[in-house]
Structure formats: C-alpha cells, structure tokens
Amino acid sequence: MESLHLNLGVAILKNLLPNLSQVVMLTASANVLIQRLIERKLDLIITNDVSTEPSHVFRRLLFHEPSVLILPKSFEKDPNQNWTWQRLAVCGLPLIRYWNESGAGEINEMFMKTHGLRFPDKISVDTNSLLVTLVSQGIGWGFSRPTTVLENIHMHPHFIVREMQKPSFSREVYLIGREQEFVVESEIITDIAKQFVQENIIPESLKFAPWVKEGFTVG
Template identity: 30%
Template structure:
C-alpha cells in the first residue's frame, strides 16, 4: 500500500491532462514523423538499416518505436525473432500509416494545383466606368481560370477599403490606397481628359489646355461631385489650368452629366472611358481634345496582394491591354473621330512587378 508521501510524489511526477478538450484532441493526432520512421523500419527489415536510411542513430529509431508503442498501448514488433517482425497490431498500423502518409504527401501538391487551376470565389472590384466598358471582356477572359467570379463595381474609396478589409481579392481603381507593404500595384492604362460641349458649339482646337478658360464664354460648368475620385481629379486639373467656375450642377455619374450638356445647359470635362460608358449621348455633344498637361489624365491601377494573386494579376493586365487595343479603342475612334490617337495609352505589360 502506498504511503501518502509516495502518492503525492507520483501525482507531482505524472503529467496533468490538459483541461482544454481541444488540447486533448490535438495530442491524440498521429505523429507523422514517427509513423514515417515506423514505416521505414518495416520496409528496411531492421532498425539498423532504417537508421541508415533516415540518417539517424539506431537508438533514436528504437526510441521512436517505443514511443509509438507507449502511445497506442500495443506492441508493434516481435523482438523475440531476428530480425524483429511486425506483430498483428504492427501490420494493421503499417497499412494505416501507408495510407495516411500518402495523403499527407499529396496535400502540398493538391493545394498548389487548387490555387493554380481553381480560383474559387475570385472577387474583383472595378470602378464603374471600367466595369461597364471593359468588365464583360475581362470576365470572359478570366472565366477559363476562375470557376466562381464575382465582379463588383463602385467608387475608388469604397473599393480600396474593401480590398484592405479582404472583402475583395483584387481591385481596379483610379487611385492607390495608403501604402501597404502587402499590396502590389500595377498601372494598366492612362486616359487623357477631354472637354464636351453642346452640339454645334464650334469650339476651336487649343494649343494649350489653359486656353479652355477663354473658350467657354458664359456657359456653366457641369461637374462630377467631389465625393468621387474623378470629381476630385478633374477639379485639380481645372485649378491647374486656371478655370474657376461657379458650382451649379454636380453629378455622381456620367449619364446625367452628359444629358445636361446635350440639352445645351453647360459643358464638362470627362474621360474617353466615361464617354464610351454613356455613349448614348455622344451624337448630341461636341468633343474637344485637351492638350496634354501635368494633371490632364487619370490612371487605372490594379491593386492586389502580390503573394496571393500575382498569376491572376498577369492575366488581368494582358486581357485589359488586348481588349483596349483590339476592340475598345478602335470602336471609340469610329464613333468619336475627334478623339486623339493618344487619348488612351495602355501600360507596358510586365509580369510580377516588384
């Protein structure tokens, strides 16, 4: 019979079972390294040969086997014969370990294959003018590599916030968010601002954008609202060329803006892509090219987490460039003959930029 002192010492020396059930579950998981050692012993026919294959000492192999026997409460090898042979329990474990290790080896390759070939729930955000013009062709081009594709449109600030919050995987915006070392960015293309006037305004071409302030006369300026990035960018451009017009009409979208220009109620500064998005109005307006200037363009950027989406980013850049050059720009020039040749300039295609 144990004394009180002996019982106390055993309690101190015995490991306490973890209180958290999740920890008990984790402890019960198979040790793949130990199973690999056991499998090597069975294949080699002895612990000596297994140790040589594994590059460890015989005692290390023997310790792993005894640890497995202690964990499962069974004897895995009959040590009364030479060389030692698996017991019935050892034979059963051998079959189970072989299947388990084969599945474990396939995890890495299966994961790489899934990421490469099956981009489940690819979530792409685009500013409205991009989504409405280049969006369909981009979806068509990505459908071969993305089984589930969601295309969201909106304003740049909202898209950037959704990207940072991981609600989006990639975003096509006209401004980049606050610097984040985890985010990569690449410029897809640029477009120059153009002025639009009511049909028949007969505005002569300009050598410098600053001449615009003398050509508008008393015609009111119709603006994009300042809560949109395009509104802020156009406003910076107008200040840069010295246009200071009263604030009367402001809109979030191009359709109502062009409808007022078509109705003869004012003039506006917009972009070729916005014109194509709202091309129902182009026959009722006059397009006036604006000479290039420091703030006379807007850029489209693809923003994404480089460590996760570099391959898809390459696809998006290639598809966008191809659609612009082969489809969109030729169609725009056919409908808008006054559009300059350099009104839209695709960026040079690069893969995995740093």
C-alpha cells in the same frame, strides 16, 4: 470603374469565368473600392485613384488615358471650335463637376487647382452617365475621358467631343491587389486589359476623337 465595366469588365469576365467557381463584379467610386479591398471584401480592383493607396498592396499600370471636353450639341454651331479654357469660362453654361470624393473628382479638382482654372459651377455628380446626360440636355459642359464617351455612346447624337486645349492632362488606370494574393489572376487580368485597350478602346475612341491617339499609352 464605371467607365470600363461595360466593355473591359465584360471581357475580363468572359476570360476568367471558365476557370473560377464564382465571380463578383461591382462598380463603385475609387475610395469605396480601395476600402473594400482593405476589408478583404474585394480581391482585385481596377481604379485610377492611388492617392489613398494602403500599405501591403501591389499595383500594375494598365494604361494612360487622355482627357476630352464633352460639350452640348448646340456648341457645334459655333464657327470657332477651338474651345479654350478662357472661352469655356464665359460660355454661358456651368461646368458640371465630378463629386470631389470620387476618383474622377479628385484628379479633375487637382488639375484645376494646379493650373488656377475656375469656372461657374452649380452641379456635382458621381456618375459618368449623369454627367453625359446633363451635357446632352444642354444644362452644362464637362470634361472626362474617352472611355466615358464609349460608355455613353448611345447619347453621342446629343453632345459633341472636342480636344482639350492646354493645359491638358491624362489619368492612369491601375489594377490593385493585396501583396502575394491572387498573383496569377492579376497577371491574367493585366494581359486581358492591355490587349483590350489596344484592340478595342483605342480604335473605338479614335472614331470620335482622332486626336487622342498620342495620349493613350498601354502599360
């Protein structure tokens, strides 16, 4: 997952490297990762999308992560910082969506359809960094997860993070692998991931979004 490769990905690599002859780590959308798992090009994947989960695989829940609004810095000037969905629909800027074939795009689109949320939109992207860059330049607004903010924290002076008003939602992040393969490694990675989320991702997220504490659950 793009939002985790620079922090959790590095932590996993550091822990596994002494015991493995070779490690290949790559970032791709959920549908690509799952397909490569099926094709045996990858042994284990971390993803939020299990809607296309193939047969003969196992999955381990790593954590639940809440969603947050990512808004242009100019929105900070508004005296009313309660950004409801109704206000965002008429804020004058389009929603920057995730491409609907990406993992984030699928869960975001499902959420909006379920709750009948409609917004002006002209732009779809498939990376967190592009979404945050466009928001930082005042081109639109978006919603994503705290790990997206952490991945792009160097741009934080140019955007703001606000609480998602009801209806809100969270995503589940899983470790997925083929049944009866790499069982020991999957257990090690699961333990590393849970500890890293508890000791790093959650505390760092609370620095810019203290309200998300109750939205995170590990395991």
